[in-house]
Amino acid sequence: MKKLLLGLSLMGTFALSNFTFAQKTENPKFVGNIEGIKEYSLTNGMRVLLIPDGSQSNMVVNIIYHVGSKDEGYGEKGMAHLLEHMLFKSTKNLGDIKKQLSDKGGAANGTTYYDRTNYYEIFPSNDENLKWAINMEADRMINATILQTDLDKEFSVVRNEFEIGENNPSGVLMEKVFSTAYMWHNYGNSTIGSKEDIERVKANTLRKFYEKYYQPDNATLIIAGKFDENNALKYIAENFSNLPKPTRELGGTYTVEPPQDGEKTVVLNRAGESKLVAAAYHTSAYADKDFAALAALSEILTGNPSGYLYKSLVETQKVSAIWAYSPESRDPGMMYFNFDVPKDKNLDVTEKLVKTELDKIATTNYTEEDLARAKSKLVKQIADTKNNTIGYAISLTEIVGAGNYKLAFLYRDNVEKLTLADIKNVAQKYFKSNNRTIGLFVPSANEMRVKPSEYLPSQIASLTSNYKGKDLEKEAAPFEASIANLKKNVTEGVLSNGMKYGLINKEVKGDKVMATFKFLLGNEKDLAGKNTIGDLTADLLKAGTKTKTKEQIQDKLDQLKSSIDTRISGQNLFISLSTYKNNYPEVMDILKDMLANSTFPQNELTKTISEYTTALEGQLKDPQALAQNELQRLAMPYPKESVFYTASLQEEIDNTRKVTRDQIVNFYENIMGANTGFGTVLGNLDPKIAASSLENTFGKWNAKSKYTEIKPTYFDTKKIDKNFLTPDKENAMALGTESFKMDQKSADYPALLLANEILGSGGFLSARLPMRLREKEGISYGVGSFLNVPVSNDVASWGFYALLNPTKRDAVESAVKDEVSKALKDGFTADEVTTNKKSYANIQKTMLGMDNTLINLVNKKLQYGVSLDEYDALNSKIANLKQEEVNAALRKYLTLDRLTSVYAGDFNKK
Incomplete structure (x- = not known):
């Protein structure tokens, strides 16, 4: 990177008073190894964390800056987040960052929150990608x-x-x-900032903010996954070690929020159908030991189905849903509760009921069973996070922002050591009405006020400096991301009832096991008009069995650090499972119990109907939900009895309210079964044990209704541009689609796939539509295109989407159609074709390093007989495409003459 001579040539850009002379290249100094996280430091103050995992085929480079919305001053609200966007533009040495990210074919993002900003890139593991990512992050740092x-x-x-x-x-x-609860601390300001500040800030002001905070002494670099550690340290030395440590002292923020001295209330009046009650309490910083107890208390209060607040408010149908949130913050934060209120409930009455239940938190006699249940859930969450190395490296962003990555281990240790006394202590300490924001001033003598502990840098240093962590875990075996390797490690079989299965022998960190099953259900006659019934049936499979209550099922899954999710879409029942090697047989037994012995309690059905309808009511005036719903209804006008019929949002509300328990039980007993199904299990399992467990779970679970595939109907889309008004909504949604006939065996499929990449879905915001609407004209935050080409039928479609300000509706429509017209008229350039072929190949390599991709490929083979080799064959076809083939496919299948578009928003805004 920059030596002294080049640094002097940039005097106009950087204040020299902030720099010492550039150092010579130095190797990062090893600090220690905490449970597989290897820490290094540089003389310029930069920290480096390496998390090697040979079982991965991808790697992630994540750099975290200790600056967020908390650090913004007057007139700077939203500056940290705006700067995050700007750092994806260009650098003096590398040029267009987004284009290069697209060419590399990796997944990338940047995020901003209260205490930090981060940037990460996920790439297939190779030395070229590692070197480029480190060089790029060093370049855009300065x-x-x-x-x-x-x-x-x-x-x-x-x-x-x-x-x-x-x-x-x-x-x-x-x-x-939050803004009402905090009087002085910047946690009261939304990270995305003030719209006025965003609109008025100038580049030179943004640059001062950048130069102050984007420096090596304010950054932590994390590299995780499969990579050469020696090369990583070498590239870090070459790119970061010679960046000088600034002479300026950041000093940090010093505002301490005073104790709240009375309950506050804020009322929000906005358009919409949903009713909400919320409550927030000032609590602790992440570094505080209390944070673990508060996390457990949150589970004890809100967990479904055992939570105290859940039982008193959701089970009794006073509210339809509840959730809680506590940010992992550097300074004392909040515990926030959200209560969804059904449309037919009185909000004033509900608020009083909620406050009555919240007032019981401090005096409730919590039990050891409550504590054990909460600890199981939290330990499961911690293990799941830690054993997904790529995701773990990204999740550490928040912990680093909170003060030090070691705080994550201290939090885990604190969770494991929790006692009932800890729970009762935080319940009594923080959950006082005068510390709550739901405002009336109420005079009171001798008020006992809450003052959360402030954690100084020296205290966090003291907590973490000598922390050693637990013993290192066994490293998972490497697994090459290739079809050839996948084929070597797949075992296929058939159960006694005809269900097909696949076993992928792959070690995952922590001995994790994942599985996805798909069961094909019913026929046109038996499924007629039962879409909503099927949805609710799948959702209620965990509501209780003949042997276990809903609470017991959830408790056991949490203790086993496992999860089971079920859903139905059309003729398909999907079951996904996440567990660990030692727990796999027991989790499969729980699943078997759910499938064979579900009881569908009436009270759980009533609660679920309330939850569904409340959520749907909230979508009635939501532009995104409305646009998606209306586009499907326009483009695919199936009759009401069809399994493919899309009901209007209000119809769906009405249909949900009509569902009875008898209909659920009938669907369960007659439609559902495993005899026409398939599934794939991934993990380091003994094949005999895995197959035996599958036979035990699914082998005798057979449907009475005979499965016959219901083929979709082809509808010619028409040229339509239709508006749907959603008054007083700040954002709008545009969606469009057109139909054509094609399946994945078509000779034109590879060319059309690449054409769609170039037009709207490929790269990192570098396809034509996002380049035009986001990068050049700035009229849409999210814009792109999508292609749906099925395997087993020829009902295909192409479409576009765009999020927009309602006042930009005509500009968005014009820009989208203009870009499509240009592509159809002039075609794509040879350079576009070459660049996107390369980025597409890199993306497929990245995807092949993801466990879900491996499972989906095997499941596709089991269902359709599609060879695993087709993955490489399709990539090879795309790599060999010629410019004229791509343009010919685009012109053959796309035309604006059949484009059906909907626009939902408040288009009366000026």
Whole structure:
């Protein structure tokens, strides 16, 4: 990277008073190894964490800056988040960052929150990608261009992102509650910032913020997955060690929120159908030992089905749903409760009921059973996070922002050591009405106020400096991300009832086991008009069995660090399972019990119907939900009895309210079964044990209704542009689609797939549609295209989507159609074809390193007989495509003359 001579040539960009002379290249200094996380440091103050995992075929490079919305001053609200967007533009040395990310074919993102900003890239594991990612992050640390011309376009994209959030009632309410609860601390300000500040900030102001915080002494670099550690340290030395440590002292923030001295209330009046009650209490920083006890208390209060608040409010149908949230924050944070209120309930009455139940938190006599249940759930969550190395490296972002990565281990240790006294202590300490924000001033003598403990840097250093962690876990065996290797490690079989299965022998960190099953159900006659019944039946499979209550099922799964999820879509019942090697047989026994002995209690059905209808009521005026629903109804006008029929949102509400327990039981007993199904299990399991467990679970679970595939009907789409008004919604949604006939065996499929990549779905925001609408014109935060080509029928479609400010409706329509017209008229360039072939190949390599991709490939083979080799064959066909083949496919199947489009938003806004 930059030596002294080059650094002096950039005097106009960087204040020299902030720098010492550039150092010579130095190797990172090893600090220690905490449970597989190897820590290094550089003289310039930068920290490095390496998390090697040979069982992965991908790697992630994640850099975290200790700056977030907490650090913003007057007139700077939203600056940290806006700067995050700008750092994806370009640097002086590398140029267009997004294009290069697209060419590499990796997954990338940047995020901003209260205490930190991070940037990460996930790539297939190879030395070229490792070297490029480290070089790129070092370059944009100090050489981002931050041009006013780029900012002029990007601010409207960020504003559109702001507007999208404004459409979410629960999100806006949480923002208002936080801003009311905090008088002085910047946690009271939304991370996305003030719309006015976003619109008015200038590039030179943004640059000052960048130069202050984007420096090596304020950064932590994490590299995780499969990579060469020696090369990683070498590239870090070459790119980061010679960056000088600034002479400026950041100093940190010093605002301490005073104790709240009375209950506060904020009322939000917005358009929408949902009703909500929320409550927030000032609590602790993540570094505080209390955080673990508070996390457990949150589970004890809100967990479904055993939580105290859940039982008193959801089970009694006073509210339809409840959730809680506590940010992992550097300074004392909040515990926030959200209560969804059914449309027919009185909000004032519900608020009083909620407050009555919240007032019981401090005096409830919690039990050892409550504590054990909560600890099981938290330990499972911690293990699941830690054993997904790529996700773990990204999740550490919040912990690093909270002060130090070792705090994650301390939190785990604190969870494991929790006692009932700890739970009762935090319940009594924090959950006082005068510490709550739901405002009236109530005079009171000798008020006992809550003052959360402040954690100074020296205290966090003391907590973490000598922490050693637990013994290192056994490393998972490497697994090459290739079809050839997958084929070597797949075993296929058939159960006694005809169900097909696949076993992928792959070690996953922590001996994790994952499985996905798909069962094909019923026929046109037996499924007629039963879409909603099927949805509810799948959702209620965990509601209780002849041997276990819903609570006992959930408790056991939490103790086993496992999960089972079920859903139905059309003729398909999907079951996904996540567990660990030693627990696999027991979890399969739980699943068998659910499938063979479910009882569908009436009270659980009633609660679920209330939850469904409340959620649907919240979508009635939501632009995204409305646009998606209406587009499906326009483009696919099936009769009401069809399994493919899309009901209107209000119809779905009405249909849900009509479902009876008898209908659920009938569907369960007659439609559901495993005899026409298949599934894949991934993990390091003994094949005999795995197969025996599958036979035991599914071998005798057979459907009475004979399965006959219901083929979709082909409908010619028409040229339609239809508006749907959603008053007082800040964001709008545009969706469009057109139909054509094609299946994945078509000779044109590879060319059309690549054409869609170039037009709207490929790369990192570098396809034509996002480049035009987001990067150049700044009129849409999220825009792109999608292609749906099935395996077993020829009912295919192409479409586009765009999120937008309602005032930009005509501009978005014009830009989308103009880009499609240009592509059809002039075609794609040879360079576009070459670039996207390369990025597509890299993306497929990345995807092959993901466990879900391996499972899906085997399941596709089991269902359709599609050879695993087809994955490589399709990639090979795409790699050999010629420019004229791609353009010919686009013109053959796409035309604006059949494009059906819907636009949902408040288009009366000026």
